[in-house]
Every structure is written in C-alpha cells, then in structure tokens.
Amino acid sequence: MSVVDERVDASGRGAAFASPEPGEALTIVEPLVFDHSRPGRRAVRFPVASDAARAAGKGEPALPASVQRQEAPRLPEVSELELLRHFTRLSQLNIAIETAFYPLGSCTMKYNPKVNEWAARLTGFTDSHPLDPDELAQGSLELQWLLAELLREISGFAAVSLQPAAGAHGELTGMLMTRAFHRSNGEGEQRTKVLVPDSSHGTNPATATMVGYSVVTIPSNERGGIDLGALRAALGSDTAALMITNPSTLGIFEDQIDQVVAAVREAGAIAYMDGANLNAILGRFRPGEAGFDVMHFNLHKTFSTPHGGGGPGAGPVGVSERLAPFLPRPLPVLREGDADAVRANAWAGRETPGARFGLDWDRPQSIGKVRSMFGNFGMHLRAYAYIRANGGDGLRGVSDDAVLAANYLRVRLADAFDLPYDRVCKHEVVFSGRRQKRQHGVTTLDMAKAILDHGIHPPTIYFPLIVEEALMIEPTETESLETLDRFVDVMHDIARRAADEPEALRAAPVTTPVGRLDEAGAARRPDLRHRFGPDPVPESTEGG
Amino acid sequence: MAYTPHTDPDRAAMLAAIGVAGIDDLFDDVPPAVRAAAWDLPAPMVEQEVRAELRRLANRNRIPDVSFLGYGAYRHLVPSVVSEVVGRAEFSTAYTPYQPEVSQGTLQSIYEFQSLICELTGMEVATASHYDGATATAEAALMACRLTRRERVAVSNAVHPEVRRVLATYCSGPGIEVVEVPADLAAGGTGQTDPAAAAAVLDDSFACLIAQQPNAFGVLEPMAELGQAAHAAGAQLVAVVEPTSLAVLEPPGSYGADIVTAEGQPLGIPMSFGGPWVGLMAARMGAVRQMPGRLVGATRDAAGRKGYVLTLQAREQHIRREKAASNICTNQALCALAATAYLTAVGPAGLREVAELSMAQARHAAGALRRAGLAERRFTAPYVAEVAVTVPDAERRHAVLAAEGVVAGAPLWRDYPELTDTLLLAATELTSDTDIERLVAALEASR
Numbered sequence: 001m002s003v004v005d006e007r008v009d010a011s012g013r014g015a016a017f018a019s020p021e022p023g024e025a026l027t028i029v030e031p032l033v034f035d036h037s038r039p040g041r042r043a044v045r046f047p048v049a050s051d052a053a054r055a056a057g058k059g060e061p062a063l064p065a066s067v068q069r070q071e072a073p074r075l076p077e078v079s080e081l082e083l084l085r086h087f088t089r090l091s092q093l094n095i096a097i098e099t100a101f102y103p104l105g106s107c108t109m110k111y112n113p114k115v116n117e118w119a120a121r122l123t124g125f126t127d128s129h130p131l132d133p134d135e136l137a138q139g140s141l142e143l144q145w146l147l148a149e150l151l152r153e154i155s156g157f158a159a160v161s162l163q164p165a166a167g168a169h170g171e172l173t174g175m176l177m178t179r180a181f182h183r184s185n186g187e188g189e190q191r192t193k194v195l196v197p198d199s200s201h202g203t204n205p206a207t208a209t210m211v212g213y214s215v216v217t218i219p220s221n222e223r224g225g226i227d228l229g230a231l232r233a234a235l236g237s238d239t240a241a242l243m244i245t246n247p248s249t250l251g252i253f254e255d256q257i258d259q260v261v262a263a264v265r266e267a268g269a270i271a272y273m274d275g276a277n278l279n280a281i282l283g284r285f286r287p288g289e290a291g292f293d294v295m296h297f298n299l300h301k302t303f304s305t306p307h308g309g310g311g312p313g314a315g316p317v318g319v320s321e322r323l324a325p326f327l328p329r330p331l332p333v334l335r336e337g338d339a340d341a342v343r344a345n346a347w348a349g350r351e352t353p354g355a356r357f358g359l360d361w362d363r364p365q366s367i368g369k370v371r372s373m374f375g376n377f378g379m380h381l382r383a384y385a386y387i388r389a390n391g392g393d394g395l396r397g398v399s400d401d402a403v404l405a406a407n408y409l410r411v412r413l414a415d416a417f418d419l420p421y422d423r424v425c426k427h428e429v430v431f432s433g434r435r436q437k438r439q440h441g442v443t444t445l446d447m448a449k450a451i452l453d454h455g456i457h458p459p460t461i462y463f464p465l466i467v468e469e470a471l472m473i474e475p476t477e478t479e480s481l482e483t484l485d486r487f488v489d490v491m492h493d494i495a496r497r498a499a500d501e502p503e504a505l506r507a508a509p510v511t512t513p514v515g516r517l518d519e520a521g522a523a524r525r526p527d528l529r530h531r532f533g534p535d536p537v538p539e540s541t542e543g544g
Numbered sequence: 545m546a547y548t549p550h551t552d553p554d555r556a557a558m559l560a561a562i563g564v565a566g567i568d569d570l571f572d573d574v575p576p577a578v579r580a581a582a583w584d585l586p587a588p589m590v591e592q593e594v595r596a597e598l599r600r601l602a603n604r605n606r607i608p609d610v611s612f613l614g615y616g617a618y619r620h621l622v623p624s625v626v627s628e629v630v631g632r633a634e635f636s637t638a639y640t641p642y643q644p645e646v647s648q649g650t651l652q653s654i655y656e657f658q659s660l661i662c663e664l665t666g667m668e669v670a671t672a673s674h675y676d677g678a679t680a681t682a683e684a685a686l687m688a689c690r691l692t693r694r695e696r697v698a699v700s701n702a703v704h705p706e707v708r709r710v711l712a713t714y715c716s717g718p719g720i721e722v723v724e725v726p727a728d729l730a731a732g733g734t735g736q737t738d739p740a741a742a743a744a745v746l747d748d749s750f751a752c753l754i755a756q757q758p759n760a761f762g763v764l765e766p767m768a769e770l771g772q773a774a775h776a777a778g779a780q781l782v783a784v785v786e787p788t789s790l791a792v793l794e795p796p797g798s799y800g801a802d803i804v805t806a807e808g809q810p811l812g813i814p815m816s817f818g819g820p821w822v823g824l825m826a827a828r829m830g831a832v833r834q835m836p837g838r839l840v841g842a843t844r845d846a847a848g849r850k851g852y853v854l855t856l857q858a859r860e861q862h863i864r865r866e867k868a869a870s871n872i873c874t875n876q877a878l879c880a881l882a883a884t885a886y887l888t889a890v891g892p893a894g895l896r897e898v899a900e901l902s903m904a905q906a907r908h909a910a911g912a913l914r915r916a917g918l919a920e921r922r923f924t925a926p927y928v929a930e931v932a933v934t935v936p937d938a939e940r941r942h943a944v945l946a947a948e949g950v951v952a953g954a955p956l957w958r959d960y961p962e963l964t965d966t967l968l969l970a971a972t973e974l975t976s977d978t979d980i981e982r983l984v985a986a987l988e989a990s991r
C-alpha cells in the first residue's frame with residue numbers, strides 16, 4: 001500500500017493530513033492541536049479588572065519581577081469552532097460503549113445511563129465546594145451517607161468509606177487498614193506476607209508492595225479455583241492477608257469460598273475480596289456476610305459510572321466490624337435525626353425534617369486520608385442514581401442477566417475456541433486461542449485485531465496470565481441478544497479465517513484509522529510530548 | 545433491571561441454549577452456607593423519579609451567593625466548549641486505550657495533555673493523570689525514594705494540609721518517615737518556608753523536599769533557594785503548584801524542580817464536592833522509568849502513519865505486578881481531557897487573563913477590607929490569588945456570614961491552631977466587584 005500520497009485515512013472518519021515536510025512518508029489522521037494554532041487566535045475571553053478594582057488593590061504587594069514568567073507557555077491558539085472540530089474528530093477515532101459492542105473482560109463495559117449524567121451536571125452538585133460549611137453541603141453529605149448505606153446493604157459489610165478514587169486505590173486503602181489492624185494487635189512486624197492467587201489482577205500484588213508487604217503467589221487448581229491445599233500450606237503467623245478476586249478473573253465463582261475465608265481467618269489474617277466483579281453476584285453473595293473483612297467496589301464497573309477513557313472511577317471500600325475503626329477519615333455521618341426514618345424517607349424520595357449530616361473526623365485509629373477531600377463525588381452521585389433506578393430487585397436482575405449473557409456466549413463459542421475451564425461462568429468467560437496459535441500460527445492478538453475490523457471492541461487479551469492466549473469476554477447485561485448473536489457470528493468467522501486465511505488475520509486491522517502500531521519502537525525511543533521546533537532546553541539523559 | 549434489553553423470550557432462549565432450567569442453576573456454585581440473605585433495598589424508580597430524588601439532594605445543598613473559599617478547590621469558569629468535549633460519549637464511554645487502533649482519540653488527547661503540562665511546568669515528561677493533586681504528590685514522594693534509594697521525606701508545613709494528610713498515609717505503609725519543615729507562621733511573619741529551616745532538617749537520608757508554590761496561604765515561596773537546600777543534601781525538589789498561576793509565575797522547570805505535581809481542578813473541572821478532579825505530575829526524562837502511572841507515546845504503524853500508544857508499560861502493574869512503580873490502573877483520563885480542552889480554549893492569553901484577574905481581585909478584596917478597618921493581611925510575603933487576613937472574632941463572624949450565603953474564605957485555624965482569627969480569601973476571574981462589596985458589607989454588619 002502506498003502511503004506517501006494517501007491523503008485519506010482508511011476509516012474515512014478522520015481528516016486527511018499529509019506531512020508538510022517534503023519527502024516524509026507520513027500520514028496523520030488528525031493533526032495535533034498545536035498544528036491548528038495561529039498566533040493571536042482566540043476562543044474563550046475573560047474580562048479585565050475594573051478601574052475600581054485596581055484602585056482598591058493599590059498598596060497590596062505586586063508580584064516580584066523575580067518570580068514572573070518570562071515567556072508565555074505555548075498553549076494552542078484556536079477558535080472555538082476549530083477546538084470543537086479537533087476534539088470531535090479525535091472522538092470519532094475511538095470505539096466506545098455508545099458506538100459499539102465493547103466486551104472487554106474484567107472492565108464491565110455496560111451502558112452508562114444518561115439520567116446519571118443529567119444529575120451530575122446539576123449546579124447544586126457541580127458548584128458544591130468540598131470545604132463549604134456543613135450547613136451549605138447537606139445535600140452532598142446526605143447523598144454520600146445514603147450511598148454508603150446502600151453499599152453496606154448490598155455487600156453485607158459493617159461500614160463503608162467512599163474516599164478511594166478507583167479500584168486499585170481501594171485496594172491500597174484495604175491493605176493500609178490491614179497493616180493498621182495487625183499493628184494494633186502487636187503483630188505488625190510479624191505479618192509481612194500477602195497471598196494472591198496466580199489469576200489475580202496486577203493491581204493486587206502491586207498494592208501489597210506499595211504498603212511494604214511481600215507477595216506470595218498461590219496456584220490455582222485444575223478447576224480454576226484457588227488450590228486450597230496450597231493456600232492452607234502458605235497461611236501462617238506471618239500472613240497479613242489473602243487478596244482474592246471473587247468471582248475470579250477466570251469468571252468463576254470460588255465454590256470453596258466459605259472454606260477459603262475460614263482458613264484465612266483461622267490463621268489470624270485479613271480476608272480481602274477484590275470486588276471488581278461484584279456485578280456478577282448482586283443479591284447472590286454478600287462478601288461481608290460471608291466473613292470477608294474488606295472489599296473494594298468499582299463503581300465504574302458494577303454501578304455503571306462511565307469509564308472516561310481510563311477514569312475517573314471510584315473505589316469505595318466496605319469493611320467488617322474489626323476493620324471499621326481503621327477506615328479513612330472523615331466519614332459522612334447523620335448528626336441529628338433517626339437513621340431508619342431518614343432512609344425510609346429517602347427511599348420514598350422525601351426529605352426528613354430536622355435531619356442533619358456532618359463529617360466525622362474523630363476517628364483516632366483511622367489510617368488517615370487516601371485522597372484529598374471525600375473522593376470522586378461525581379461518581380458517587382451517578383452510582384446512587386443507578387442503584388435507585390434499579391432498586392434491590394433490579395440489581396439482582398443485573399447480575400442474573402450479566403451471567404446469563406456470559407454463559408450464552410460460553411456455550412455458543414465453545415465449538416470454535418478452547419475453553420480451559422469448562423464450567424458455568426459468572427459475568428465473563430475466558431477462552432484460549434491456543435488451538436488457533438498451534439494449528440494455524442494465528443495468535444489471540446491477531447484475532448483481537450481482526451475483531452476490530454468488524455467494528456467491535458475486542459475482549460481483554462492475555463489476561464489472566466494463567467490462561468495461554470487468553471480471550472476474556474464480558475458481554476454485560478445491557479447487550480441485546482441480536483448483538484450477542486452477531487458477536488458469535490463474527491467470532492465463528494474469525495475462527496474459520498484463522499484456518500483458511502491466517503495471513504489476513506495477521507495483517508488485521510485494515511479498516512481502523514491506523515494499523516498496528518510499533519509499540520516496541522515507542523518504548524525504545526520515547527516521544528512523550530510535542531516539540532516546538534528546536535528545543536532550547538537540552539533534554540536530560542534518559543535512564544535512572 | 546432498568547437498563548437491560550432482554551425480553552422474557554430472549555431469556556428463555558438463552559437458558560435453553562445453555563441447557564439449564566432456570567437462572568438459579570447458574571448460581572449453584574455459591575456454597576449454600578454463604579448464599580446471600582434477603583436484602584433490604586429500595587424499590588426501583590423510573591426516570592422522572594430518579595430525577596426528582598437527585599434534584600431533591602442537589603437542592604439541599606445551598607450554593608453560596610458569594611464565596612471567597614478556595615484553599616485547594618476553586619470556582620473558575622468552565623467554558624461551554626469544555627463541557628461539550630468531555631460530554632462526548634466517544635470519550636466518556638471508552639476505557640483505558642488497550643487497543644490503540646480504535647483508541648486514537650483518547651491516546652492523542654492524552655499526548656496533547658502531556659505536552660501541555662510539560663509546556664506549563666517547563667518539565668520534560670508528564671504522566672497521563674493521577675487521582676488528584678494530593679495522591680500525585682504522595683506518589684512523587686515515593687518516586688523520589690525510589691530514585692534516591694532513601695527513606696525519609698521532608699515537607700514544608702505550608703504545603704496544603706490535605707496533601708500532607710495523604711502523603712502521611714501513603715508513606716505509612718512502607719514505613720517512610722515524613723518530617724515537617726515549619727513555615728514562618730508567627731504574627732508579622734512572612735508565611736514562607738525558610739530555606740535555612742529546610743537545610744537544617746535535610747541531610748543525606750532525605751529523598752526529597754516538598755514545597756508548594758504558591759503555598760497553602762497563597763504566599764510565594766523562595767523555591768529556588770528551597771531547591772538549592774534540597775539539592776545540597778542530594779535530595780529532590782518536589783514542587784506542588786497551582787496550574788493557572790503558571791501563566792504568570794516562572795515554571796518550576798526553571799527553578800530546579802525535579803518533580804512537579806498539581807491539582808488540575810482549576811483547569812475546567814467543576815468543584816463537585818471534591819471530585820472527580822485530576823492530579824498532574826511532571827518530571828525530567830532521566831526519571832521517567834520510575835514514574836508512576838500511564839504514559840502515552842507517539843509511534844508509527846507499518847504504513848508509516850503516525851499514531852499513539854500506551855508506552856513504557858514495563859513500569860506498570862499489569863506487566864510488572866509486585867515490582868511495578870505504582871498500583872495505579874484506572875486514573876482520571878476524562879478530567880485530563882477537560883484540562884486539555886480548557887488549556888486549548890483559553891490559550892496563553894486567556895490563561896494569563898484568568899491569573900491576572902484573580903490576582904487583581906484578591907488585591908481588591910484585601911485592600912478594601914484593610915481600608916474598611918475590617919481585616920489585616922496576616923503575612924508579609926507577596927501572595928498570588930489567595931490572601932490570608934486576620935479578622936477579629938473570625939469564627940463567629942464566618943458562621944454568621946455563611947448563614948447569609950456569604951462564605952468568607954477558609955478558616956485557617958482549623959488546620960493551623962496558631963493562625964487564630966485568620967481567614968484565607970481566594971479570588972478567581974469569577975469574583976466580581978459586587979462580590980467584594982457584599983463581603984465588606986457583611987463583615988461590617990457582623991461586627
């Protein structure tokens with residue numbers, strides 16, 4: 001394919017742009033925002049200070065010359081229309097839930113309801129300053145208190161903090177509480193190890209390290225569960241915690257979970273449940289009730305807050321009684337009024353006269369703060385709206401339908417791909433592309449790229465690590481049967497083409513704005529920012 | 545199930561294909577001993593009911609008529625074009641760009657964000673985003689520990705208390721000691737961190753010195769001298785900055801900062817009771833492999849087309865697991881997009897207008913209060929757009945004004961008991977002359 005004079009990108013969606021450098025074989029789908037810039041062009045303008053204001057400010061210290069910036073930052077100079085066209089064109093280079101099926105396993109790419117976005121834009125919320133006196137922030141505080149109550153009931157935990165900003169941040173919070181708990185029992189020095197199954201998400205071991213623990217990996221058994229014998233052998237007086245994802249990253253519910261929790265507790269360790277997959281078990285299993293000490297929720301997964309191209313999310317943590325004193329502070333609390341009445345009224349959409357909410361800072365055993373202010377409030381309110389729209393029965397139905405869809409794909413695709421753990425799954429199913437790789441030299445990566453040419457976002461690939469050539473499919477409950485069936489057809493077609501025309505799959509994708517990108521080159525020669533012509537500042541050498 | 549498309553015949557067809565009699569069969573794997581007891585959750589709501597409930601809560605907040613409260617969160621204009629960009633579902637309903645061919649919009653916008661943050665800060669590399677400025681700063685401290693292989697961190701106590709709280713929590717896990725350098729808070733004092741005081745604390749066991757420009761009281765710090773004190777001990781300078789002020793203040797890259805962090809909320813992100821916001825982090829290329837968080841880099845496809853990918857992933861948890869530089873996974877990409885759109889919308893001239901008007905109105909407020917005999921400036925050193933003033937009987941009067949819908953800044957004595965009767969007043973470009981008149985009148989009436 002000749003590229004030098006190819007002026008239109010393959011998708012036809014992006015603007016064509018040939019490099020202005022003569023002889024450079026380069027096609028750019030959409031120029032950088034800096035390339036749209038012309039000196040003196042303006043979008044948003046601001047008023048200048050009034051004469052009265054300047055006069056009133058006389059006698060106040062001016063900015064010393066020594067701290068003043070000499071050269072203005074080279075921000076782009078564009079009109080509003082150019083700005084919008086640039087970002088609109090960029091947006092059109094993305095696949096997103098609202099443009100296409102997005103069965104990215106472990107990520108729960110379900111519909112993000114619009115009414116939640118409407119709510120998040122209410123000025124009563126957007127203009128709420130986190131340090132406003134409590135009397136001015138009663139709505140924000142009540143909402144957080146109510147959401148924590150709902151999450152408590154959903155998970156069976158004694159208490160909930162909304163402060164963590166994402167799942168991994170919730171993990172960090174949980175592990176810091178684990179540390180604080182053991183320290184308070186005089187076992188801080190002795191309990192140094194965190195056990196994680198080999199199927200765990202990378203954030204679990206990374207979190208354990210961040211709080212100074214060493215990581216011990218526990219193998220899975222042949223059925224995809226945790227190897228109970230290996231777990232028991234690893235547990236001891238040096239174990240701080242087990243971090244277990246349930247349902248696991250194989251999409252499998254740990255059917256010995258009661259024994260797992262019992263063994264961990266017997267060893268005096270903390271039982272941490274990674275709740276990223278809670279969306280599969282709403283109304284079926286409540287981790288707090290089952291004896292877990294701590295769990296993070298991913299509001300951006302289970303409770304449908306938008307993923308934003310990689311955040312913001314929110315990762316509240318639920319804890320058992322024994323960990324509750326260590327929760328981050330402050331906690332939203334009901335200062336005046338009867339909790340039952342406030343809940344009953346709120347569930348009926350009513351105000352409770354005289355109810356007053358506040359923030360409880362007086363928690364001497366707290367691990368402190370893990371984030372400034374009180375967490376990603378804008379995500380809290382979306383999750384609250386989602387829970388209220390569904391209600392208890394609806395939430396149970398969410399999991400039922402998510403599990404139904406995943407099992408449907410499991411049986412429909414079992415003829416085309418290897419299923420390393422052939423049993424009922426929960427919200428996702430993990431296939432292996434090893435057959436295609438061995439027989440036809442087509443990797444899971446090749447198949448994922450071929451899926452792109454069907455306008456579908458591929459499943460998660462090469463995770464969990466214990467499945468060779470993993471293809472982790474999470475359809476979610478918001479995809480129609482027609483969409484699922486079309487996906488089945490696409491996957492069958494790809495399996496067929498892996499056998500018949502493997503070269504074509506290795507060349508995929510061909511319809512996307514860019515083809516496969518040179519990732520190794522990107523890492524070898526990092527180009528991490530735009531250069532404005534010759535760089536006046538010599539770059540420090542990379543290394544370190 | 546407010547949002548599922550399945551009809552009962554769809555469900556029946558799927559169950560039949562799976563070969564089970566009913567949905568409960570798919571949950572047989574939950575051991576009977578731990579199956580969920582019945583829960584007590586509210587009934588479902590239709591859209592108009594959801595709206596009414598959320599409106600009820602939004603209306604329970606009382607947004608003040610006039611507010612001089614900043615202290616870490618600022619009421620700035622969010623331009624309409626910025627809201628429009630972040631409202632696009634192609635951005636908001638995508639996820640981490642693991643498949644670059646269909647994520648060029650997200651990836652290129654992050655590359656633009658990294659470029660803008662480098663330009664603003666005068667640094668060489670910026671990450672894709674962090675949860676907020678406080679966690680970015682805490683992660684910067686851990687990064688400095690990795691870079692220097694040292695395990696102590698010095699922080700000026702004029703760094704915002706929220707940042708110090710989060711720093712303390714992050715450091716408590718791995719047992720990193722945090723030592724505070726006291727700022728000059730005495731009556732008639734500068735409000736600054738004295739470089740000699742920093743030098744007295746620092747020695748070759750310290751990984752970094754963390755200082756904030758302007759500091760928590762809005763006061764300008766002697767950053768170059770603080771940097772020298774840090775470097776003399778072989779420690780790094782971590783500069784915590786406020787992004788709009790960088791239109792007028794020298795960039796941290798030129799006063800020797802090794803790592804720069806900031807809360808990005810002022811860049812087109814609503815306050816929203818504390819989040820979602822976005823943490824910024826920038827550093828020198830020499831330190832890039834110890835940086836936490838995602839990075840986007842430019843590259844080519846086989847046909848020579850330019851494109852963007854997540855890069856240097858060997859630092860990250862999904863590759864390195866327990867050896868990763870951080871556990872961060874989901875970060876704040878959409879807020880970073882807001883900041884990118886904001887910096888594009890205002891441009892260099894607009895950012896300067898924002899900074900200058902904010903500074904002018906802070907001086908207007910401080911001057912008007914002083915002339916009315918209502919308040920005196922607390923510190924002698926020059927300030928930017930926030931000014932600490934002492935007001936007799938401040939606690940009572942702050943409460944009286946709040947009840948009238950006027951928030952007279954942040955009560956500093958809550959975090960700094962020695963700063964009795966001291967209020968921190970913040971101005972932005974949205975602070976009007978009448979806001980200031982109203983503050984003066986309300987304080988007058990509360991005497």
Ligand SMILES: Cc1ncc(COP(=O)(O)O)c(C=O)c1O
Pocket residue numbers: 106107166167168169201203245249274276277298313314315872873874
């Ligand atoms: C099983 C599991 N655990 C933890 C996480 C981390 O959550 P987050 O990305 O919100 O930090 C994820 C998702 O990325 C996950 O799938």
